Amino acid sequence: MYGQIIILHGPSSSGKSTTAKAIQGLVELPFWHISIDHLRDSGVLPTDRIDRQEFLWSDLRKPFFAGFHASLAACAKAGNNLIVEHILDTPDWVPELKNLLAPFDVLFVGLHCELEELKAREFARGDRPFGSAKQDYHTIHAGRVYDIEVNGQANVEENAQAILEFWRSGLRQSEFTVSEKGSA
Template sequence: MSGQIILLHGPSSSGKTTLARALQQVIELPFWHISIDHLRDSGVLPSERFANGDFDWRDARVSVFDGFNASLAAYAAAGNNLIIEHILDDPRWVDDLKRLLAPFDVYFVGLHCALQTLEAREQARGDRPLGSAAQDFHQVHEGRVYDLEIDSARPVQDNVARVLTGWRSGERRSEFRDA
């Protein structure tokens, strides 16, 4: 048995977590909600030591994300359904994820919203370096082919309904379809 995957992709502060939590509450199968933020916030990563300079995040970032991406495939191979939040800001990750997730049904969703909204959310959160959202805004959707694109400024329940309708349809046309 292999898991099904809903992959939410968009800039920092674009509403991925809000959408993932709302999906998890209503989808008819058990789905894990997983993101790199969960590792950071749970204490799995030595975030404080990266922040204070004991460790260099630039040196660790590649192996952290290589491990994270490989773990996603392992979770799905074990039969777990996943709602994944990701910011594909490294072009190599796209190719790696296409290869790693090729055996699975991946429904790829792009989250969009206005730059001003992203910046306001980033400011309000206070847990991201200011400017991350703007940097992501200008690059993360470039060249991506989605099954569904949504505007996260719309009501979350409307977006949940759109994601579920598309996911349930079984129609896949994203770049993950024939990876």
């Protein structure tokens, strides 16, 4: 049996990690929580050498994300349920993910947060390039069609409950559930 996928999509510092952890703590099935941050922080990338510009991130970025996206499909195909944090900031990623994840039940969640709050969170974290939250805020939700949208400044437990209620309903209306012929 294929795994199920919940994608949390929102700007940097919008609360994706906090929301993912809350969902993971409440959901009745085992779900993996997967993000690029987990990979980066685990030492998967040669970060020191990238920082020294021995390797250019601009050369590594495309194959890194292609592998990440393919790994999501592989994990779900093996029967693992996934909560995926992502910032779909590159135009090619949406069609790539739609193709890779077509066989799976995908719940696409939009996480929103006010710009001033994003900037404050980004500053407090100190581990993001300053201005990335602002850039994300103005671009990443444009043209996206979600199953459910939540406010990343609201109560995280209530957001997690709302997401899980929608997930349990089986209703899907996002761009990840529309077939090639345009019907749901």
